[in-house]
Amino acid sequence: MTATATAPVRETAAPEAIRPLLEIRGLEKRFSLSGDFLEQLKFKGGKLVREQEYVHAINGVDLEIQRGEALCVVGESGCGKSTVARTVMGLLHPSAGEIRYDGTRIDDLSTRALMPYRRRMQMIFQNPYASLNPRMTIQQTLEEPIRLHHPDWSQQQVRDQVAEVMASVGIAPDWGKRYGHEFSGGQRQRIAIARALAVDPEFIVADEPISALDVSIQAQVLNLLMDAQRDRHLTYLFITHDLAVVEHFGTRVAVMYLGRVCEVAPTATLFATPRHPYTQALMSAIPRLEDDRPQHIRLEGEVPTPVNLPSGCVFHARCPHANARCREEVPALIASDDGARVACHAVEEGRLD
Amino acid sequence: MSLLEVNHLDVRFALRRGDVKALRDVCFSLDRGERLGIVGESGAGKSVAAFSLLNLIAKPGYIAGGSIRFDGQELTGMSDRALRKIRGHRISMIFQDPMMTLNPVLTIGEQMVECLKAHRRIASREARAIALRKLEQVQIPSPEARLDQYPHELSGGMRQRVIIAIALLLDPDIIIADEPTTALDVTIQAEIMALLLELCEKHNVGLILITHDLGVVSQVTQRMLVMYAGRVIEQGPTREIINDPQHPYTQGLMNALPQMATPGSRLNQIPGSMPSLDNLPSGCAFHPRCGFTQRVDGSERSACRSQVPEFVTSGNCRVACHMVAEMLERERIPAEETAR
């Protein structure tokens, strides 16, 4: 592949200190809606034609994640944030673009070549009720990844590692003999985090890890994730729709809309001065505890389906500031002086001020 | 007298290991046009409370005691036939999942007309006109076209608007909304909530809003109940509870919100999790997770462990907590002494 040929050049160019841990370049993912070959054949105008329809889940996403940071990806349902997470973890194959981990391209590696990266990257899922195998005890669940990645370890070493990770996430040793369904949602999410931490990863992809949990439990799990980040020097890719969590947890934030990144900025910058009109609308919609009923920015209509993507800026149909250029030209992410990058013609032209 | 009065409502689920008390001693009232929020985490019993108002709790569940008075009528023990007249007509419900209410094989118009005809003797043409007017009220773009569309042709936010239109169809006195926006995105949620609020104010409809989201409650409701393990533990004006929660659980819930902590610092978590209803701790159900079972001087407050706390009135709020009761008592005695 051509990409692997160019890779070494890039690696020498970027020393480890500034090289991002994870780099996503031009990532695209389409899902076919049309079924198999026979179902794609249609009879049109007297001719047999093959038609394929796609859901464009991600359309050209560029992101990089630096060591030790927590990059939060926010957006509404259908914006492709979970697809990004699943593609990074290799659960989905990208339709285009590339993913580099620590300088090496990983999206086209064979299963065997990927194994060392599997240990370094782990994932935490949204639904704690589905993410534990109901027929395995907690001990078996936690031992499995360790045995897989350290086949040379003795039984005692594996047990010690499990005990260590259980203690670090606040699981009592006697949980090991039980099955997942005996625990509450928050407890299960602890177990799922323990499974991810069991092989000492350096990078964790968390796909809405607290959305299914109650408020008081959310705080426990969020604290646990922050403790783990501090103690184990973890890097997070954190997918969520909850902006309050982002503000608390994230080092940087990427806002996604319809498969594209509209704005990437350090958390404090984004919350102080949201630039992109979509980010502004999203932030104004958070229900606040304060007395005064805030005026949220009303957006026209709803998120279009990702089957027929709008031309130009994906947000133009709902944007109060859209003009002819927005309807035709796709905006690029343009960096501003405070570290934020915004993909919006209006911001670029200074029309919003 | 209030429009709706619930007194000492007990709901149980007859399970094979014996009865589980899903609701214990729930009391609240709702005036005409008032908006009440019921807040709690999953398993607190907030949905059971709403469903039991219209006797809609599913089979193993039953109302074991207490009374529900609506407009002078007692609803508990009322026949199903009589209840059906109230259900959907004077009290209507909005569910979390719009597809629970909408029949996927009927058009929006057919469903609305059918609903009107079930409760009123009315011509189809007239019913359709009312349906159209209600769709206009919920600000659906091109309402005329929507009447002939099927539920699956609408987006989630649009469906929830249709649901609200159906709930308003017979000009009810009360709307019970069970997590109406949980399945929706924030921007859509904000719009739906604003719409619901506007309609309730305009038509003087009472609203019982069940949610786990303190932010939503604080923006929409005037009064709120906080539930924990099947009991109401605090109730009062929403503003007062949000600004100054009295019960340690309410305080914990508020403090656990990421908004309440400086970014990057640890959150103030409540340890443990809600007990399951078939295995409640003795005394106050919250005591194993409570940070205030000891007095300031370090002595143990034994009542927390042994006695179910009674409601005490603190300002405009009513709180079921031994610590609050003790504090009020302490304030009252010196006040009485100085008065003497």
Next chain:
Amino acid sequence: MSTANSSIESPPVTSRWARFRDSYLLYSFKRDLVAQISLLAFLVLVTVAVLAPWLAPMNPYDLAQIDILASELPPFWIDGSDPAYLMGTDAQGRDLLSTILYGARVSLIIGFGAVALQALLGVCFGLLAGYLGGRVDAFLMRLADIQLSFSTLMVAIVVGALVKAIFGGATFSDYAVPLLVLIIGLAEWPQYARTVRASVLAEKGKEYVDAARTMGLSSRRIMFRHILPNTLSPIFVISTVQVANAIISEAALSFLGLGMPETHPSLGSLIKSGFDYIQSGSWWITLIPGAMLVALVLVINLLGDWLRDVLNPRLYKG
């Protein structure tokens, strides 16, 4: 860290037996009279069939014990019976009770054997089709469709004809049991494959499978260690139905002369052998094995129905 708190709230450890004692399976069994009677009847039938060599008054396979003069004797409640033959004798003078017990044994062996083969093939193909998807799925499922479009009878005729043509009729008789297991097993594996595939598709969408994939586990381990154990309830349920079906299939094949030879009768071939004498008044040779077959299949089906109600994946929350 909240270690102390979480250990307080952790549920008590329960033994496997205690879990079974508290399970919904046992609870609903205790409340279901039909299931209890069915299980009892099934166990009795299986026990007597398995213990046939020790329980039966005579060995019907042993020609030396057969007395041709005592043929077509009626059962004990009819005049002219011989107390030595409780259920009477068949046309060749074999004790009917012994023959039925031995026959039930053969039927059960074939029934369970065939289902084991069906399950082996069906589970493997279903797992592969459901988990790998794509072309493998399309190929295996079309294969299943083709297999289903041949009836068991067709397979039996083809295999039987081939074996008889190549190895001769005597060989067929000698290897009738394994051959019938093979025939019925081959003919009905698609039932398993389809059921397994459907539940694999459901399980595959769950996050624990994604978790296993991100861990780097091999497909084989994910299929057999993670997905298979979670599809056991439907497999269990259809197994009961399939055992009953296999017994019926075997009886039908034997009745048509495509199955067990009369020297080594199963319930089906017994029914067939008596069928010729039904007009001459010796109805018991057909009806008593027939009643045994009905009872056997009925109790298995009743048990299967009960299991399906209890383990119904949609109603069952585990």
